[in-house]
Amino acid sequence: MIKLLPLIRHYLVYHRGKTVTLTICLTTALYLPLTVHSLVEMLQAEMVRRAEATPIVIGPEGSRFDLVLHALYFHTDAPGTIPRKAAAGVGDSGYAAAVPLFVRYRARGHPIVGTTLEYFPLRGLDIGRGHLPTLLGDCVVGWQVAQRLGLSPGDRLLSDPENVFDLGGAYPLDMRVTGILDPAHSPDDHAVFVDLKTAWIIEGIGHGHDDLDETADPESVLRTEEDRTVASPALRTHTRITPENLASFHFHGDPGEFPLTAILAFPHDPRSGTLLLGRYVGEESRLQALRPREVTEELLGMVVQLKRFFDFHHALMFAVVGLFVALVMLLSLRLRKREAETLFHLGCSRGTLFTLQAAELLILLTVSAVLAGAASWTTVQAARTWVQTLSG
């Protein structure tokens, strides 16, 4: 076999057009199923991992898939809101630790996750540099956000305006980056974390502005009544929270009714989890509680169905490529009849003649498999971040 290798090399180089065409065909036929299989496997593993790390999700009624994708992957198109007191109700039940989430806005394309400090230890997130938020307007960013935007503790990050043409909409908030999270290889790497109150300020529920009684700008005051001062639209509203204006920030309304988009519940034990879920069963409940693992498996069921279709498609394509390669080899045998005759006349054995032809095909298959493997590995590595975050 080794003695024959130079002959095979000469043949493949001499007929390089045929060699390259066959290699491309075989590489493509191997690359597609290999990559789809690897990506689906990775997607399944990542989704199950994230779902298993979140025992129960509570949120507004509606699509189960939307709620789980929102709570686990921070899709900012939240299915609705629930009152903050619902989170307090979970905590008060004694069944689970409740972590509220309010995720509606983005900063430079990354979701702003309003939550409490409990979120970080429950998700196993560590601060790599800096510290957790301590004041209103502080934020910590995921590792990928810091990498992509070149952020360090002390830098500023502006939330994205909701709608530049909507004067009554949410105004951007200039946030101070206090810390960078260590890599978690999860959607947390791509998120900006703030305290719930900071998220509500972006929502417009809370705000800070000049003190009307002390403002030097007369245009800021519309009129003064007996017991109150009415501000004019010219009153300067702060978009950056500083130690100087921190005290001017305040919220209007009942804090128990402030919105959340989801609650993550971490039951103390399996029985508590079951009892907690039971509280949300019934027509009178306007909330739904889900086990993300079950919803994720349902979602993956659809992915598997889709994969089956692709598998069939790839099998068909592989068969066609196989027939094409067989045809080319058959034609090649005919074209090489004289060469085979020469080798026979010289005294070459039938086994050697067969080995020569088979080794050529084997080398093409090996090279194609290596190329397909390398290309597939590269694709999977490139797609890994996307799969881990499902952020699109």
Added chain:
Amino acid sequence: MRIGIDQLGFEYPRQTFRLHIPELSVASGERVAFVGPSGSGKTTLLRLLAGIYLPSAGHLTLGDTAIPELDDAARRRFRITRIGFVFQDFHLIDYLDVEENIRLPYRIHPALKWTSDVARRSEALAEATGIADKRRRRVDELSQGEQQRVAICRALLPEPGLVLADEPTGNLDPANKERILEILFRETRQHGATLVMVTHDRDLLSGFPQVIDFQNFQTPLPE
């Protein structure tokens, strides 16, 4: 290598005649030329001697070996190790360079081992036939005469006991004809090999002690 033929018969497929050679004896180290018109069976006999064709009757021995009685694998092994065949149409592999074509028997059969001595001999043969400077060229880039010389080098390299040459000078100019004949004679003499050569060129026959005319070796088959 001694050649012995007794009442050798060969029937061509779809033909109305057969080749019949009553008797032929060539001593070891002897030179013999086959002459005769085209289609008279000269090349066929060379192929019978090489074991490429099998006779339908009679006896054929090379040295002590009855070639038709060997099995296929043994015949191939005998051919590649003991016989050097210079084909009329060269039978070179067009995608290989000159060196690889000369080395081809050593690539395709485990019985032949490529050693430094064989490599030196290959260089010497290429030098002697005037193709040493073309060893890295592909054979389809060579002239007919040069291709013929590559075929001769390939046949002589394993130092065979029997060299069968089918019109080896057919494509050569007079100067090269003499050069090739000289090489064939020298190499076969040096190694005690028997040389059987088919030729149409009667000017070359002076170098052959034995000349076989194929004029009357074909007999019609009964209806």
